[in-house]
Amino acid sequence: VTLVESGGGSVQAGDSLRLSCTASGDIGSTYTVGWFRQAPGKEREFVAYIRWSDGTFNYSESTKGRFTISRDTLKWGRQNMYLQMNSLEPEDTAVYFCAASRKYYSGTEAYNFNYWGQGTSVTVSS
Numbered sequence: 001v002t003l004v005e006s007g008g009g010s011v012q013a014g015d016s017l018r019l020s021c022t023a024s025g026d027i028g029s030t031y032t033v034g035w036f037r038q039a040p041g042k043e044r045e046f047v048a049y050i051r052w053s054d055g056t057f058n059y060s061e062s063t064k065g066r067f068t069i070s071r072d073t074l075k076w077g078r079q080n081m082y083l084q085m086n087s088l089e090p091e092d093t094a095v096y097f098c099a100a101s102r103k104y105y106s107g108t109e110a111y112n113f114n115y116w117g118q119g120t121s122v123t124v125s126s
Contacts, residue, residue, distance in 0.1 A: 008121045023080070023100060
């Protein structure tokens with residue numbers, strides 16, 4: 001499974017960004033895809049996940065109500081997942097990683113996710 005993120009950038013506080021993750025390869029071996037982020041000097045933290053099959057989702061407390069995760073249907077061997085980020089805050093500054101899990105119940109722990117993208121950088125200025 002290969003994951004490629006896009007859509008990062010530099011914005012002002014209160015602005016919006018939409019991140020995309022394109023999955024290819026043996027997508028059928030995965031059940032859940034999600035986003036994690038890592039700010040400078042901090043550990044990687046969970047942002048949100050969504051299940052390919054039924055769209056079940058979960059958010060971290062810090063992003064709930066501001067971020068929306070979604071996915072589209074499999075087409076031509078690729079499937080996309082998105083993270084719409086609204087009302088961005090300087091605390092959202094981080095590298096955002098797309099990840100996929102072979103577990104149906106992946107939870108929010110990074111160690112349950114088997115495949116990772118290279119990350120896309122988001123910088124929010126006050």
